[in-house]
Amino acid sequence: MAQMNLLQAINNALDIAMADNDRALCFGEDVGHFGGVFRATSGLQDKYGKERCFNTPLTEQGIIGFANGLAAQGSVPIAEIQFADYIFPAFDQIVNESAKFRYRSGNEFNVGNLTIRSPYGGGIAGGLYHSQSPEAYFTHTPGLKVVVPRNPYQAKGLLLASIRDDNPVIFFEPKRLYRASTGEVPEEDYQLPLGKADVVSTGDDITLLAWGAQMEIMEKAAEMASADGISCEVIDLRSILPWDVETVANSVMKTGRLVISHEAPVTSGFAGEIAATIQQECFLHLESPIERVCGLDTPYPLAQEKEYIPDHLKVYEAIKRSINY
């Protein structure tokens, strides 16, 4: 085991993936010699050459279009979009092309080798164009997988699984956590399963569900609730699409209550999808309405970021509302 922060874990996963498969490539804006603005690709160009790790022109639609072509050809592209906020120029290439390649061709061609990495989320004083959490947009598109890790151990295992998964995967990295802390990460090659939630801690009174950077907030709120004698089951969804209905439903059937939290605006956010499914699966077990603690339906603010964020206090209040319903 080594101590790594989230960025080092990602860099380590990319290194392993490129060493393991000489058809794997990393590219994106500033990804080459500089190693990316967050340094996720540091050292890879030195190790694997300019042909396999390189800077691209400033064209998100070009990066993903290029990556789609590479993947269709049999290469293993790992494309970086510098900030998730800037993934939208590539939206057409992702939702109309990557997602539908295999289906529309009857599996004559596919881009299953494609992985798109992108830092997402707020809490870094980034304002409205460096803080968004766009995962829900992509969950509305069949054919994609959407994955969000919460710590260095997960980042490495889930990224390696994403790169080797035979479907296009969008891998959103919580940039607030990039250097926030370190954790134990095995140095060897390992994968964590996609589509499987992780029960972080067990409890009996209420289920708290989130993913990525929001997990820290859930754990903090669970601690506060625990002081009040409320036992929380905390679940990290990890894969947003497909998502692990079974684990969440089993938990809610046990606890009878559910709080879901994400940073993105509440309207049409993925918490809505989860709430709809869980009320269908667990209707007779629910003791109170499913709570959503999410961002406001505004662009992500700068000066009022602290107010905007669905923080541990907002989650704690939701827990109490649910328990006292």
Add this chain to the structure above:
Amino acid sequence: MNTEIYNEGPVVHKPVFIDGHSVEIPILKVLQQDGTLYPGAELPEIDQELATKVYKTLAFHRVLDERMVAAQRQGRVSFYIAALGEEATSVGGAAALKDQDMIMAQYREQGALMFRGFTTEQFMNQMFSNEKDLGKGRQMPIHYGSNELNYMTISSPLGTQIPQASGYAYGQKLQGLDAVTICYFGEGAASEGDFHAGLNMAAVHKAPVIFFCRNNGYAISTPSDEQYVGNGIASRGVGYGVKTIRIDGNDILAVMKAVQLAREYALKESAPVMIEAMSYRLGAHSTSDDPSGYRTREEEAKWQAHDPILRMKNWMLAQNWWDEAQESELFEGLRDEVLAAVKVAEKIDKPELQEMVNDVYDVPPKHLQDQLDALAEHIKKYPDAYPVTSGRL
């Protein structure tokens, strides 16, 4: 850092603005309409066998287009896109390439697929979206594709294949393959962001891709003078630092010559090339469109005189490689063949219900299989409402 322009460009001390038209882009013409070559023109590599195959492909193209437009009018197929008047661009392009080269087309390049050997039955299976369609009945008619023939399945959103072709070609290059990618698009698609993204990516990363613009004058109803200003699409190739040639797209020998040279260059220099083929879309954009609403009969008649198939026929006759008896035998045979194939394909079953959820992912995930199971139960309850699939559950 590229400091060449700053340090080595010519310097003036009074302002000079450059007009796009001051960059003279010549147009390559080899074959005249009467079947004779222009003086001094160089032939592509072509012999009687290849020429005959090319001509037969052109004939098949025309017959298929005529028959399918008629079939659409009769309500037998829902939609069709013909390539009347610009068949030489796709057939000539494919004839100048090797079988291992990837073709990434827009939607009006069925001639390239024909040249590669896609059969009449395969065309029909796609258009009738039956269970033998390689695309499993998922896309509208004319969205063909074949892995075996290195012809990427057509995608409807315009221009998306352009940056993809750059990536595909880059992958071929990294593997050291004796292969390039040709990327077809119309002058309308050249307005899309993907065109600019794709050209730039290929130029910067030196991908062996041939960008082939069919400049056919119209994007649905929008004439090219409302689509772009400046010196055609070729000038944009030059702007991106891509070696570029403009050719007569109705002259199949010019098409073949340009694509043969482009392939050689792309491979040897490992770099993109752009070809702008000037042509004219004699027919409608699609069967949903009526060109009489936006252009004159006179304009169309003028272009009918540039018929690329007739032009090649005239050349074949002049070479004594073809005669009128072969001509009528070929066309009659093809018409019968296409009609017979229509009758077979329209009777073949539609894909099974399971195909709705196959291929969304490599393996259908649980939520998709659950949705399909629920749908199957529903269909079993109301079989008459879903006659296509209910009988096969």
